[in-house]
Amino acid sequence: MTAKLPRSFYLQDTVTVARSLLGCVLWRRIGRELLAARLVEVEAYLGANDSASHARRGLRSARNESMYLEGGHAYVYFTYGMHWCLNVVTAEGDIAEAVLLRAAEPLRGIETMRERRSKAKRDRDLMNGPAKLCSAMAVGKSLDGEPLDGNALWLTARDQAVNEDDIAVSHRIGVENSGESAHWPLRFFIRGNPYVSR
DNA sequence: TTATTGATTGACT
DNA sequence: GTCAATCAATAAA
Numbered sequence: 001m002t003a004k005l006p007r008s009f010y011l012q013d014t015v016t017v018a019r020s021l022l023g024c025v026l027w028r029r030i031g032r033e034l035l036a037a038r039l040v041e042v043e044a045y046l047g048a049n050d051s052a053s054h055a056r057r058g059l060r061s062a063r064n065e066s067m068y069l070e071g072g073h074a075y076v077y078f079t080y081g082m083h084w085c086l087n088v089v090t091a092e093g094d095i096a097e098a099v100l101l102r103a104a105e106p107l108r109g110i111e112t113m114r115e116r117r118s119k120a121k122r123d124r125d126l127m128n129g130p131a132k133l134c135s136a137m138a139v140g141k142s143l144d145g146e147p148l149d150g151n152a153l154w155l156t157a158r159d160q161a162v163n164e165d166d167i168a169v170s171h172r173i174g175v176e177n178s179g180e181s182a183h184w185p186l187r188f189f190i191r192g193n194p195y196v197s198r
Numbered sequence: 199t200t201a202t203t204g205a206t207t208g209a210c211t
Numbered sequence: 212g213t214c215a216a217t218c219a220a221t222a223a224a
Contacts, residue, residue, distance in 0.1 A: 081217030
């Protein structure tokens with residue numbers, strides 16, 4: 001059993017956390033059921049100065065309140081009237097930085113994930129998108145603001161090495177109309193991995 | 199007060 | 212490739 005990532009991991013620079021999360025394993029416990037997936041695609045959101053962030057210009061509401069928690073908590077938000085997305089909060093309290101978990105490779109509990117994601121035709125379609133990842137792992141409002149070293153949701157270190165050269169970088173997805181930060185290189189994914197969203 | 203817009207997905211042409 | 216679903220936060224009036 002691999003140890004849960006310590007709180008100090010999430011207090012590093014947000015881009016460092018984002019890159020370091022690639023290859024790490026996300027765990028979800030629901031009763032006796034244990035699900036796991038290897039992260040293959042993430043995006044960094046850099047708080048008040050990031051025009052694509054929910055916390056742009058210091059915006060703060062009930063919805064994004066957990067973005068302002070200290071690093072090591074979950075920020076789960078509802079979007080498009082029907083989807084949930086999961087972020088790993090970074091930085092100290094009151095600094096709204098976070099990493100959006102966009103795609104993962106299912107490792108454990110795949111049959112259960114298939115039940116939750118009945119529209120997925122292949123295993124690679126189970127978690128190749130931020131809302132798909134949440135659907136597969138039953139992540140919703142109940143986990144918003146929860147610590148990431150708890151009993152329902154946590155992360156462990158890479159189960160296999162990831163070379164820096166294998167980390168590809170691009171602009172973030174779905175933020176084309178969000179102003180000057182739209183082109184910032186804050187999406188990180190494992191080059192060539194079949195489980196990335198695109 | 200009303201209108202617009204999503205950190206998306208899946209169905210359809 | 213286009214587009215509807217569906218609702219909350221924000222922007223506009």
